[in-house]
Structures are given as structure tokens and as C-alpha cells.
Amino acid sequence: MRAPSLRQLEALMAVIEGGTVSRAAEIMRISQPAASKLIRDLEADTGLELFERESGRLVPTGRGMRLYEEVQRIFGGVHQLTRAVEAIRREERGHLVIGAMPALSGMFLSRVLSGFLARYPDVFISVETRSSQFLSEAVLLRRLDLALVVNSHEHPSVTVEHLQAPPMVVIMPHGHRLxxxxxxxxxxxxxxxxxxxxxxxxxxxxxxxxxxxYNLQPKVVIESTTIHNVGELVAAGLGLTIADPLSLEFAANRVTARPFRPTQIYDYHIIRPVRARNSSLVSAFVEEVHAASLKVQLIV
Structure with a gap:
């Protein structure tokens, strides 16, 4: 017995699924005699009677159907493998998985994404918002292509880059005396x-x-666990706060900001694996992060 060729097996599937040799020829984009020859050669090579001839039509035998089912299963696996290969190629070509700590996951990250997608509209981006510690570990495990964090630790397999964030400012309700x-x-x-x-x-x-x-303490009247709540409370006129402009950018139109002295800098970092996949896209994304930090919408 000779091993059947892939073309012969395709002919078997086309005849059974198309119902006739002529239809199979159309599916395979070959002539009808060529399709008939593939079937004859398949039967000769396997030593199996795969079809019965009835009134000029090919009717699959029990053996023919059994072989068809096996071929269908194998071809299904091949098609699944092809889809997996395409998915891998697509991810390598245009898929970024980004992490951002909650303070930077709002308007700031939205501006970064807008600038990046204007340059690379076909790139698919996944965003994960978690604590800096969680994101740092995810970058270390190469589950993330890049993360925006605070207090990053040095590691030989991770590149750490300082984000040039603007100095912290005093945030107050509009019309405040200060x-x-x-x-x-x-x-x-x-x-x-x-x-x-x-x-x-x-x-x-x-x-x-x-x-x-200054030998002073702030007169704290409300304490909150999230910067978003703090911003909303200030916008509501319940007090003032001091924060970095990037984290409170969402409240830009509802509060007033003024420089705080002594100058305080909140140290954000951009971290990524040393051998990052999509390194060119990651570098482009980092460029957008730096550009967005210089165009903060919280006007001082």
C-alpha cells in the first residue's frame, strides 16, 4: 500500500461534501477528469473500495465514510494548527499587553493610548490595572510587555526607566482664596x-x-484609599490636597492647581523585560508615555 497524498485526501473530502465529482472539481479548482483520477488513485493506493458507482455518481461506501471521518479529524487539527500559527504571528506583529497602576490608568493612560494608536492603528492592546507589586512580578514573568509602576526594584531581566512626571501640585476647588x-x-x-x-x-x-x-502637620479632615476619591472630594469643595498632576488629571476641569513648594516628585517608572517581544512597538509606546507626561492636562 502506498501512502495517500494530501491532494487525494482533499479529493475524497470534496466528493463526499460536494456530492458529485463535478462539484468536487469546482471546489478544488481542477478539471472533472483530474478529480476522478485522484479518487481512482486513492482507491488503488489504499487497496480500499471507497465509492460505489451508481448511475454515473460516486456513493461513498462504509470504508469510504470511515476514511472520510478520519481525514476530517486530521484536517481539522491542521486547520486548528494553522489558526494557532496565525494567532502567534498576529500577536508578535501587533499585540501589546500593558500594565498600569490605578493612579495612571485613567485619563493619562487614555492619552497615551490615543497617541500610540494614531501611529499604529492596527495594533491590538490589552490593559491590566493592578498594584505596582503585581505588575512588576508580571513583567518579570514576561506576562506583560510593559508596565507603569512606582517603586520598581532593579532586576537583571527587567529594564527600568524613570518617567519624567511633573512636580506635585496643590489641588483646590475653583475660586479658593489660595x-x-x-x-x-x-x-x-x-x-x-x-x-x-x-x-x-x-x-x-x-x-x-x-x-x-516646616514643623507642621496637614489638617486632615478626610482620608481616602484612592486618588480618585480624593480628587472627587476636592472638586466637591470639601478640602485641598497635594498630588502629582498625572493621577488627578481626570478632575482637570473641576479643580484649580498651583505649584507646591518645596518641590516633590512622585517617582513613576516604566518597566519592561530586557528581551521583550515586539521590542519596536514597546519602544514606541514608551515614547508616547513620555510625550503624554509632558502634556499633562491639569493646568497649573
Whole structure:
């Protein structure tokens, strides 16, 4: 017995699925005699009677149907493999998996994505918003192509790049009496109702340290665990806060911002695997991150 060729097996499937040799020839884009020859050669090579001839038509025998079912299963696996290969190629060519800590996952990340997709409209992007620790581990495991985090640790398999974020600012409701000042110090804020993040947050630590230089403490009236809540409370007129402009950009049209002295910088980092897939796309995305940080919408 000779091993059947793929073309012969295609002819078998085409005849059974098309119902006639002529239809099979159309499906395979060959002549009818060529299709008939493929079937005859298949029967000769396998030593099996695969079709019965009835009134000029080919009717599959039981053996023919059994072989058809096996071929169908094998071809199905081949097609599935082909789809998997295409999916891999598509991902390698145009798929990025991005991570961002919650503070940067709002308007700032939206501006980054808008700028990037304007340049690469065919790239598919997945975004994961989690804690910096979780994202750092995900980059280390190469589950993420890039992540925006704070307090990143050095590792030989990870590239860490500082994000040039603008200095922290005082955020206050529109029309507040301090909005007339060109810059604001802890002395100006000592009696003002203050909306603070939790004591474990880096922002809170920076703010408290700045006040200690003046032997002062902020007059905290409300404490919240998320920067989004803090921004909404300030916009509602319940107090002031100090934050980096990137994290409070969503409230830009509803609050007033003024420079805070002494200058405080919130250290964001861009991390990515050293041997990142889609390295050119990742580099382009990093460019957009830096560009967006220089065009923060929270006007001071």
C-alpha cells in the first residue's frame, strides 16, 4: 500500500461534501477528469473500495465514510494548527499587553493610548490595572510587555526607566482664596481642611515629610484609599490636597492647581523585560508615555 497524498485526501473530502465529482472539481479548482483520477488513485493506493458507482455518481461506501471521518479529524487539527500559527504571528506583529497602576490608568493612560494608536492603528492592546507589586512580578514573568509602576526594584531581566512626571501640585476647588498665589507652601496650608491618602501611600509620606520641614502637620479632615476619591472630594469643595498632576488629571476641569513648594516628585517608572517581544512597538509606546507626561492636562 502506498501512502495517500494530501491532494487525494482533499479529493475524497470534496466528493463526499460536494456530492458529485463535478462539484468536487469546482471546489478544488481542477478539471472533472483530474478529480476522478485522484479518487481512482486513492482507491488503488489504499487497496480500499471507497465509492460505489451508481448511475454515473460516486456513493461513498462504509470504508469510504470511515476514511472520510478520519481525514476530517486530521484536517481539522491542521486547520486548528494553522489558526494557532496565525494567532502567534498576529500577536508578535501587533499585540501589546500593558500594565498600569490605578493612579495612571485613567485619563493619562487614555492619552497615551490615543497617541500610540494614531501611529499604529492596527495594533491590538490589552490593559491590566493592578498594584505596582503585581505588575512588576508580571513583567518579570514576561506576562506583560510593559508596565507603569512606582517603586520598581532593579532586576537583571527587567529594564527600568524613570518617567519624567511633573512636580506635585496643590489641588483646590475653583475660586479658593489660595488660587491667587503663584505657589503654595505648607505654611499656607496649615489651617486648610486637607483631603489625604492613606498613611501607607507614597503620596502621603511625601506630603507629611514636606510639612515636617516646616514643623507642621496637614489638617486632615478626610482620608481616602484612592486618588480618585480624593480628587472627587476636592472638586466637591470639601478640602485641598497635594498630588502629582498625572493621577488627578481626570478632575482637570473641576479643580484649580498651583505649584507646591518645596518641590516633590512622585517617582513613576516604566518597566519592561530586557528581551521583550515586539521590542519596536514597546519602544514606541514608551515614547508616547513620555510625550503624554509632558502634556499633562491639569493646568497649573
Amino acid at each position: 488660587s491667587d498665589k503663584s505657589e503654595i507652601t505648607p505654611e499656607d496650608l496649615k489651617d486648610e481642611p486637607f483631603i489625604a491618602l492613606g498613611e501607607s501611600s507614597r503620596t502621603r509620606n511625601l506630603v507629611d515629610a514636606a510639612f515636617r520641614r
